[in-house]
């Protein structure tokens with residue numbers, strides 16, 4: 001596991017990178033990562049482009065705020081994923097445009113919103129389930145998110161955005177970017193005859209890359 005100080009610097013850098021490329025606007029989107037004995041997370045009302053390493057929220061292993069600025073109000077979404085995926089070390093939640101657009105589609109398959117379009121989609125996140133809408137501040141999002149997170153490292157929150165976890169913060173950010181770009185491709189192709197990857201091609205990826 002990366003040391004806390006290095007991880008703080010990494011979170012600042014990756015937040016800035018996401019913001020500058022339009023993956024988060026205003027104060028939308030939040031990041032978190034496991035550290036020894038707990039978590040660090042982006043603070044409430046913070047802009048991903050202007051995080052400060054020394055002000056990131058520090059939480060104990062139960063998610064209680066112990067230092068730094070108060071955490072994002074969406075921390076319960078992150079904790080719901082960590083509860084389901086004890087081996088994952090970081091969670092990225094974005095309101096990026098195309099992922100959010102797909103999360104609003106009435107005909108999205110709740111088990112997987114996207115057809116298999118590219119190899120990187122399959123390798124970086126695989127299925128993209130859609131969890132039902134719940135309002136900001138829903139008292140128990142874990143009830144909705146944890147069961148889905150047990151079987152998927154990426155999901156869409158209906159009419160809201162994406163929620164992605166991975167072993168490291170770098171990998172979680174990469175996967176969240178892949179979710180956004182795959183949703184963009186899917187929307188660009190709506191109405192076109194799509195040649196999707198075949199089950200045999202997906203099996204080959206799983207065999208070679210363990211996706």
Ligand SMILES: [Zn+2]
Pocket residue numbers: 029074093094095160161
């Ligand atoms: Zn959100």
